[in-house]
Amino acid sequence: MIRLVPRTRPSLLLQAGTSILAVLLTLLFGMIMFALLGNPPFEVLSVFLTSPLSSLFDISDLLVKAGPLILIALGLAVGYRANIWNIGAEGQFLLGSIFGMGAVLALGNPATIWAVPIVLIAGAVGGMLWAAIPAALRTAFNASELLTSLMLVYVAQQLLYFMVNQVWKNPLSFGWPETVELNEALQLPALIDGTGIHAGLIIVVTIAAVLAILTFRTTFGYRMRMAELTPKALRFAGFGEKATIWISLLLSGGLAGLAGAIELSATFEKLNDQFSLGYGFTAIIVAFLGRLNPIGIVLGGLLVGFTFVGGDWIRVSHGINDAAADVFQASLLFFVLACDLITRYRVQWVGHGHQKRVPAE
Amino acid sequence: MKGLKAVLASAAAAVSLTAFGPASAQDDPFRVGYIYVGPISDHGWSYQHDQGRLAVEAHFGDQVETQYVENVAEGPDTARVLRQLASSGVDMIFATSFGFGDSVIDMAEQFPDVYFEHATGYQRADNVATYSGRFYEGRTILGNIAGQLTETNQIGYIASFPIPEVVRGINAFAIELRRVNPNAEVDVVWVNTWYNPSLEAEAATALIDQGADIIVQHTDSPAALQVAEERGVYAFGQSSDMIAFAPDAQLTAIVDDWSQYYIDRVQAAMDGTWASTDTWDDIDAGMVFMADYTNMPDNVAQDAEALEHAIVAGQRHPFQGPIYAQDGSEIVAEGQVLDDQSLLTMDYFVEGVTGSMPN
Known part of the structure; x- marks a missing residue:
């Protein structure tokens, strides 16, 4: 029998050691898999590990992928610390994009950069409203936010299809389900010419910094971290249970909605039915990779962005099947999280001989 | 131990391969x-x-x-x-x-x-x-076959996106279907994807449950044909000859070459x-061709072949008048044919198609 005993104080050395172990295990797993698939394992691995940082374009791709993941995960982590399980960020992300597009069209798709903040705020409001539904159901009827937030993802997807197919369809799109393109002034500009590194990433970094300061440098953050240590904490220190539910869901929904509006303005530049790329779900992994800690989440988001770009590259360079690329990508996350367990728990082997026997009657 | 040695040896070989780089290409x-x-x-x-x-x-x-x-x-x-x-x-x-x-x-x-x-x-x-x-030429032939074989007069059509390409296919099919069988109707289901076997299969099941006895698709996988095979109804292959997936259900397929x-x-x-x-x-140029006509009476197969020849010879145009819109108004008069520009921007359904553009 195996028993996991929590460590009181995970040592830094152990944390560093297990991270390295996770990477090594991933590499070993990847080599075996690629070799079995008939590819040169070292070549494939070196492409996976070097290509995401090999050019400005690839770094740009990495950051563009990491941006929404980080922003969504930052919000989710706040709730997860208090055991509020919003797993419907994908839906809140989509509502953010829909509200953002609604603002664009309501303003007449204006050629002024000053409308951009309105579009982004509209997105955040959309995400908050969508997250308010599970919050209300939880506080009023004690309905599990885990189920309600997830179910609302599917409703959000149908709403998106309806908007792009019926209400906002671009008459010049030849029937393709998409809206008109945002006026160029409303598209978040590139920070470096010719790349996809866009101004929305500044917002992501700023919010991460604010949340990091809040968590580590304020009494509120200190109390919040303490609250997390108590078993089944369902409240932030200083707040009641209901307030904690509302704060968690509105904050995570708002940030997911903001991420949707940023994606609309910076990368898609229009709303279409392919808008749901699963960022809201992947962000859950990012939140845990980052140990629900703002700085960790930034690093976790970058790591996942890295695996997206590396995974695409091995498909292009060696014709690796996309499913195999996904498995490899996922194996890295799996090993990181599995090794994380070792840093936080001691594994105790409990042999049969030591088990106390209940005397038979 | 032997196993470990073998692994080490192959690892060493792999390392030396990378070290010296791949053999230079011609x-x-x-x-x-x-x-x-x-x-x-x-x-x-x-x-x-x-x-x-x-x-x-x-x-x-x-x-x-x-x-x-x-x-x-x-x-x-x-x-x-x-x-x-x-x-x-x-x-x-x-x-x-x-x-x-x-x-x-x-x-x-x-x-x-x-x-x-x-x-x-x-x-x-x-x-x-x-x-x-010009896949729509093939759709005309499917319409001809379906019109003759349907008993419930209900054809299920699994559609992906309402782009002119797909709408044109539905209309080409419906025009010929109604010419052969004025009572038949086309029931369109939108799945909002090109490739999602489980969604395609679900759509086929729903259409058959509602009474369709022939399934047509404009999606990429053979999932709908497999459902048709199981349920004992007919279906048409799409893009590729899918007879292997539905030996008793596939009537023919529009094959892209x-x-x-x-x-x-x-x-x-x-x-x-x-x-x-x-x-x-088009079919004449060889970019599109029809798979074998199977699972149908000889006279139906002969009609299909004759229609195929007429299309290749230019005697039949899939969009020749009279063509009526869903509301019964005339779109193309007798003796006229739609030009390519109209085909490339088609965004309406003809008579015989039930349902509307997707939502």
């Missing part, structure tokens, strides 16, 4: 990349494009090197994969789905020396050509005679 083969919206194992649309790619390899041998990336999402991810292909030294790229269009145009601008070809698209540039097949086009275009690019063209080839 003088720079012309490199061609393909991106597919589904997996090549869809046995439909993407599979047929990959068959075309293999034909290019077989034809040119060492002169050409090809590669493909499958399951590429239509959206910002398209641009990333295109850029990775172009920046890794590919000379020519075939992008084989409608939704890749915007990304193709963007990347063609960034990589002016790469030849781009976009299947079923409408946007061209100096280094972007478009190509497609891209081989000749791909060989010609690669040759033109290598020769420097490539130009940004818009190709729309």
Whole structure:
């Protein structure tokens, strides 16, 4: 029998050691898999590990992928610390994009950069409203936010299809389900010419910094971290249970909605039915990779962005099947999280001989 | 121990291989990349494009090197994969789905020396050509067969996106269906995807449950045919001959054959005679052909063959009047045919189609 005993104080050395172990295990797993698939394992691995940082374009791709993941995960982590399980960020992300597009069209798709903040705020409001539904159901009827937030993802997807197919369809799109393109002034500009590194990433970094300061440098953050240590904490220190539910869901929904509006303005530049790329779900992994800690989440988001770009590259360079690329990508996350367990728990082997026997009657 | 030694030996061999680099290639083969919206194992649309790619390899041998990336999402991810292909030294790229269009145009601008070809698209540039097949000719033949074989007079039609390509196929089918059988109706279900076998199968099941006894599809996998086979109704293969998946259910299939086009275009690019063209080839040109007519009485098969010959000979046009809209008003008068421009922008249903554009 195996028993996991929590460590009181995970040592830094152990944390560093297990991270390295996770990477090594991933590499070993990847080599075996690629070799079995008939590819040169070292070549494939070196492409996976070097290509995401090999050019400005690839770094740009990495950051563009990491941006929404980080922003969504930052919000989710706040709730997860208090055991509020919003797993419907994908839906809140989509509502953010829909509200953002609604603002664009309501303003007449204006050629002024000053409308951009309105579009982004509209997105955040959309995400908050969508997250308010599970919050209300939880506080009023004690309905599990885990189920309600997830179910609302599917409703959000149908709403998106309806908007792009019926209400906002671009008459010049030849029937393709998409809206008109945002006026160029409303598209978040590139920070470096010719790349996809866009101004929305500044917002992501700023919010991460604010949340990091809040968590580590304020009494509120200190109390919040303490609250997390108590078993089944369902409240932030200083707040009641209901307030904690509302704060968690509105904050995570708002940030997911903001991420949707940023994606609309910076990368898609229009709303279409392919808008749901699963960022809201992947962000859950990012939140845990980052140990629900703002700085960790930034690093976790970058790591996942890295695996997206590396995974695409091995498909292009060696014709690796996309499913195999996904498995490899996922194996890295799996090993990181599995090794994380070792840093936080001691594994105790409990042999049969030591088990106390209940005397038979 | 032996096992461990073997692993170590192969690892050492792999290390030395990387250390010395791969064997140098013969003088720079012309490199061609393909991106597919589904997996090549869809046995439909993407599979047929990959068959075309293999034909290019077989034809040119060492002169050409090809590669493909499958399951590429239509959206910002398209641009990333295109850029990775172009920046890794590919000379020519075939992008084989409608939704890749915007990304193709963007990347063609960034990589002016790469030849781009976009299947079923409408946007061209100096280094972007478009190509497609007149699949709707095949749809007319399907309509003829379905009109004769249906007993419930209800045809289930699994549609992907309401783009002119798909709408045109539905209408070509419905016009001939109603000409043969004025009581038959086409029930359209939109699945908002090109490739999603479980959704396609669900749609087929729902249509059969509602009384459809023939299934037509404009999606990429054989999932609907497999459902038809199980439920004992008829269906048509799409893009590829899918008889292996439904030996008792497939009546025929509209097969896309891209081989000749791909060989010609690669040759033109290598020769420097490539130009940004818009190709729309038909059954006569060989870009589209019909699989064997199976599982139907001889007289129906003969009618289908006769219609196929009439279309090839130009005696029959899939969109010749009279054609009526859903509300019964006349769209095309007797003796007239729709021109290509009208076909390329088609956004309405004809009489006989129930249901509306998707929501």
